[in-house]
Amino acid sequence: MRTRAAHLRTEARTETHSRDHRVRSITPPPTPAPAPSTEPAGEEGNAAKIAALLATPCIGTQVTPEADNLQEVRTSVFCLINRVRAEHGEEPLVENAELDAAAESHANELVADDYFAHVAPDGITPVDRIRSTGYIPGPEVGYVIGENLAWGTFTLSTPQSIVEAWLASPGHLANILESNYHETGIGISPAVPSSLSGGAPGATYAQEFGVIIH
Numbered sequence: 001m002r003t004r005a006a007h008l009r010t011e012a013r014t015e016t017h018s019r020d021h022r023v024r025s026i027t028p029p030p031t032p033a034p035a036p037s038t039e040p041a042g043e044e045g046n047a048a049k050i051a052a053l054l055a056t057p058c059i060g061t062q063v064t065p066e067a068d069n070l071q072e073v074r075t076s077v078f079c080l081i082n083r084v085r086a087e088h089g090e091e092p093l094v095e096n097a098e099l100d101a102a103a104e105s106h107a108n109e110l111v112a113d114d115y116f117a118h119v120a121p122d123g124i125t126p127v128d129r130i131r132s133t134g135y136i137p138g139p140e141v142g143y144v145i146g147e148n149l150a151w152g153t154f155t156l157s158t159p160q161s162i163v164e165a166w167l168a169s170p171g172h173l174a175n176i177l178e179s180n181y182h183e184t185g186i187g188i189s190p191a192v193p194s195s196l197s198g199g200a201p202g203a204t205y206a207q208e209f210g211v212i213i214h
Helices: 042-055 070-087 097-112 126-132 159-167 170-177
Strands: 008-017 142-153 183-189 202-213
Touching: 042 070, 070 159, 070 170, 070 183, 070 202, 097 126, 097 142, 097 183, 097 202, 126 142, 126 202, 142 159, 142 170, 159 170, 170 202
Parallel strands: none
Antiparallel strands: 008 142, 142 202, 183 202
């Protein structure tokens, strides 16, 4: 009996821009006045969030992506990523609809246009895609943007396999654990670019990371 090999590949990218668009020079926003809250403040509140994440198991981590279960897969990846951040003492990321849209668009484009890269053949970059969703509100606003990509076939296309591959790569892990990031978006296509898949079933993942610096 012949066994078809499973394949997995990942890529990571980070772009940083300040208000005056000088790379790696970010002016932090002024500290806002604290708002009334019933939640524990400061380090105590962060510790409570982390403890809650670590106590909550992630479900669907072994699910193979298909057209009718992509929300389940997305939720599983989101949970796994935030669990890793919690294990390293980082606050959880918040899912953002605009970053979701950018990630979903790119994952589907990778399959439709048969390539695997952060920059599209027409030159469109992750920042271009994210800007088009309205996430970056204007040219004078600072931001930090990161993107993780992956594709896998057969059992290597599950959320667990994809996240484990990202964690094994310094560039991807750096994006996942970046303390500046506040928000994320996840997109999954239940297929692999045809030139890479060898006809095998699988999935292509994109995860966007971001923070807006006002």
